[in-house]
Amino acid sequence: MAKYEPKSLRNLAVIGHGGTGKTSLCESLLFVSGKNERLGRVDDGSSTMDYEPEEQKKHVSISSAANFVEWDKHKINIVDTPGDSNFTFDIKCSLSIVDNAVVVIDSVGGVEFQTQKVWEIADEYSLPRMIFINRMDRERADFNKVLESIKTKLKKKATPVCIPVGAEDKFQGIIDLITMKAYIFADNKGVGKASEIPADLVEEANLFHSSMVEDIAEADDELMNKYLEAGELSAEELKSGLRKGVTSGSIIPVICGSAVKGIGVTMLMDLAVSSFASPVDRGPVKGTKPGTDSVEERQPSEDEAFSAIVFKTIADPYAGRLTLFRVYSGKLNSDTAVYNASKKITEKFGHIFFLEGKNQKQAEMLVPGDIAGVAKLKETVTGDTLSNEKKPIVFAKVAVPPPIMSFAVEPKSRGDEDKIASSIHRLTEEDPTIVFSRNVQTKEMILSGMGQTHIEVNVEKMKRKFGVEVNLNTPKVPYLETIKGKTNVQGRYKKQSGGRGQFGDCTIDIEPMPRGGGYEFLDKIVGGVIPGQYRPAVDKGIVEAAAKGVIAGYPVVDFRISLVFGSYHTVDSSEMAFKIAGSMAFQKGVMDCQPILLEPIVNIAIEVPDEYMGDVIGDLNSRRGRVLGMDTNGTNQVIKGQVPLAEILKYAPDLRSMTSGRGNFTYTDSHYEEVPSYIADKIIAESKKEAEE
Numbered sequence: 034m035a036k037y038e039p040k041s042l043r044n045l046a047v048i049g050h051g052g053t054g055k056t057s058l059c060e061s062l063l064f065v066s067g068k069n070e071r072l073g074r075v076d077d078g079s080s081t082m083d084y085e086p087e088e089q090k091k092h093v094s095i096s097s098a099a100n101f102v103e104w105d106k107h108k109i110n111i112v113d114t115p116g117d118s119n120f121t122f123d124i125k126c127s128l129s130i131v132d133n134a135v136v137v138i139d140s141v142g143g144v145e146f147q148t149q150k151v152w153e154i155a156d157e158y159s160l161p162r163m164i165f166i167n168r169m170d171r172e173r174a175d176f177n178k179v180l181e182s183i184k185t186k187l188k189k190k191a192t193p194v195c196i197p198v199g200a201e202d203k204f205q206g207i208i209d210l211i212t213m214k215a216y217i218f219a220d221n222k223g224v225g226k227a228s229e230i231p232a233d234l235v236e237e238a239n240l241f242h243s244s245m246v247e248d249i250a251e252a253d254d255e256l257m258n259k260y261l262e263a264g265e266l267s268a269e270e271l272k273s274g275l276r277k278g279v280t281s282g283s284i285i286p287v288i289c290g291s292a293v294k295g296i297g298v299t300m301l302m303d304l305a306v307s308s309f310a311s312p313v314d315r316g317p318v319k320g321t322k323p324g325t326d327s328v329e330e331r332q333p334s335e336d337e338a339f340s341a342i343v344f345k346t347i348a349d350p351y352a353g354r355l356t357l358f359r360v361y362s363g364k365l366n367s368d369t370a371v372y373n374a375s376k377k378i379t380e381k382f383g384h385i386f387f388l389e390g391k392n393q394k395q396a397e398m399l400v401p402g403d404i405a406g407v408a409k410l411k412e413t414v415t416g417d418t419l420s421n422e423k424k425p426i427v428f429a430k431v432a433v434p435p436p437i438m439s440f441a442v443e444p445k446s447r448g449d450e451d452k453i454a455s456s457i458h459r460l461t462e463e464d465p466t467i468v469f470s471r472n473v474q475t476k477e478m479i480l481s482g483m484g485q486t487h488i489e490v491n492v493e494k495m496k497r498k499f500g501v502e503v504n505l506n507t508p509k510v511p512y513l514e515t516i517k518g519k520t521n522v523q524g525r526y527k528k529q530s531g532g533r534g535q536f537g538d539c540t541i542d543i544e545p546m547p548r549g550g551g552y553e554f555l556d557k558i559v560g561g562v563i564p565g566q567y568r569p570a571v572d573k574g575i576v577e578a579a580a581k582g583v584i585a586g587y588p589v590v591d592f593r594i595s596l597v598f599g600s601y602h603t604v605d606s607s608e609m610a611f612k613i614a615g616s617m618a619f620q621k622g623v624m625d626c627q628p629i630l631l632e633p634i635v636n637i638a639i640e641v642p643d644e645y646m647g648d649v650i651g652d653l654n655s656r657r658g659r660v661l662g663m664d665t666n667g668t669n670q671v672i673k674g675q676v677p678l679a680e681i682l683k684y685a686p687d688l689r690s691m692t693s694g695r696g697n698f699t700y701t702d703s704h705y706e707e708v709p710s711y712i713a714d715k716i717i718a719e720s721k722k723e724a725e726e
């Protein structure tokens with residue numbers, strides 16, 4: 034492979050709504066450029082980019098994959114991203130390290146909700162973009178309708194630089210609006226036959242051409258003057274204007290084609306080479322000196338000190354850990370020690386390689402802009418900055434979003450409990466948005482993530498990679514019990530069976546404590562009616578009974594016990610007997626103290642576009658939630674409120690369908706509140722039923 038200087042590199046991520054043909058487009062790029070001998074297909078599992086078994090089985094991408102093609106003396110690094118919003122963190126990590134994005138939009142569906150989301154992320158990183166309207170060979174394909182949806186939904190003026198020849202099953206090629214030539218494709222090998230513009234398309238092509246020329250002229254004052262004078266711009270001028278406009282973000286070129294038919298694919302590569310930003314065009318990257326706020330900068334130059342950011346980690350049960358990173362400055366050879374500035378440790382690098390889907394191609398040396406991998410690093414994780422120890426720098430990390438959906442996991446085979454924790458730990462190396470916890474109260478193992486698909490995919494990975502099979506259940510809500518009233522109650526335990534008997538007798542006052550007040554035990558025995566050594570046993574008996582719950586099996590909290598009276602027997606009394614007496618008194622007494630159930634309430638923040646606000650608030654009210662305030666974030670509304678945890682166990686899919694996927698939410702624990710009696714009655718009845726079973 035030829036060596037490429039930073040200015041000959043083009044890094045791009047392929048992004049867009051699910052199923053628009055991103056992976057197929059990458060396969061077509063690999064095939065048409067001559068990198069792959071065969072055209073990989075998602076549908077028959079032969080895709081080199083969707084190489085994970087879960088992807089091949091489901092025919093969807095669940096994780097970003099990197100590859101590269103060589104085209105016109107340039108190396109184009111390609112990162113294929115998933116379209117499912119469950120994997121937005123992974124998409125964001127990929128977008129954070131590329132220099133450009135190809136946004137794939139379906140010729141029928143137009144701009145969809147995830148198109149908008151990934152567009153916003155690309156905005157965050159100020160990425161130059163092009164739009165590829167794919168699947169022009171599909172029934173109902175409509176190029177102009179998609180342009181309209183770009184205008185209305187992305188609120189962007191996009192500039193077609195080609196238009197389709199035909200559509201649906203008659204889609205045969207494209208007209209290049211710069212050269213004003215038509216290219217007609219006979220097979221899927223990507224090479225179109227140059228020909229005159231078909232007569233029926235001449236007028237349309239001229240209209241699109243003029244409007245493209247105007248857009249390009251507008252991006253550059255000099256060109257504008259020329260255009261006003263001459264009324265036309267040369268192909269060379271158009272190309273240089275386009276490059277300026279695309280790299281600065283003022284022009285978004287639109288091309289179209291068909292990934293499976295190989296149409297529009299060479300145009301994509303030509304445009305990437307001619308108009309996308311190289312790592313040098315992107316300029317210096319900012320970071321901070323480790324442990325300080327002082328800003329550091331690195332030029333995208335080989336002469337700078339080395340710096341790179343880790344954007345992905347793959348946990349392979351056999352090959353060990355693979356760490357993928359993007360170089361921002363300096364050079365790197367194989368078999369060197371590299372400083373992890375985020376962790377302040379040194380890692381030994383073995384072979385470095387370029388990624389080719391799941392395969393690797395050994396790399397001699399890395400330069401700024403390279404996307405590469407290394408195996409078996411010990412402590413480095415996604416988001417870490419690698420640098421030169423003498424000139425360390427730390428780049429900003431992509432923030433890990435908090436999980437929004439949880440399931441209780443239980444092993445299919447007994448004895449696998451410990452394996453669950455350790456294998457999920459390995460999975461979190463790859464994907465920090467998957468979270469494992471144990472609920473001490475409900476005793477359940479909890480697997481949390483960004484949505485149902487996300488969690489299910491990880492469960493499948495757990496089975497494949499570590500041989501652990503689990504069932505997913507709706508997690509139990511950690512309810513609590515408490516009391517509202519007070520009482521004075523006696524517990525008397527007496528047993529006479531043959532030899533030595535058992536005798537314990539105590540009288541206690543039970544009263545409520547304020548919420549969060551915990552448990553208090555006061556020893557108010559006078560005159561030794563219960564000897565000192567037995568009194569802590571009463572306390573112990575109460576603590577144990579409270580942990581087990583009285584009305585519905587949930588821990589009783591926030592109450593005070595005063596041990597006020599009792600009696601004992603010199604021979605038959607024991608600690609055990611007083612413990613039992615204490616627990617008897619407590620269980621009886623609680624029933625006389627207006628016992629109630631408490632439920633966890635969470636703080637929730639829901640972000641939705643304006644038009645969904647009414648529905649989302651109405652729904653929140655029906656979930657016993659309350660709105661506490663409103664905020665705006667860009668063009669979105671943020672609804673802040675509180676809602677019982679029990680009501681949002683399946684909120685992720687619900688919000689998704691309510692808002693056509695455009696809503697987001699996060700939540701955090703807040704406090705406990707009394708469960709309304711009509712709901713408490715049901716919970717109590719259910720727990721009774723469970724206890725009987």
Ligand SMILES: Nc1nc2c(ncn2[C@@H]2O[C@H](COP(=O)(O)OP(=O)(O)OP(=O)(O)O)[C@@H](O)[C@H]2O)c(=O)[nH]1
Nearest residue numbers: 051052053054055056057093094116168291292293
């Ligand atoms: N007719 C037609 N079908 C296409 C074209 N490109 C992709 N497809 C089909 O569209 C489906 C989805 O393609 P993918 O390449 O998996 O789409 P994706 O955007 O990578 O999907 P996710 O990664 O799951 O978001 C597959 O069945 C492809 O065969 C095309 O140009 N024309």
Ligand SMILES: [Mg+2]
Nearest residue numbers: 055056093094
């Ligand atoms: Mg895909």
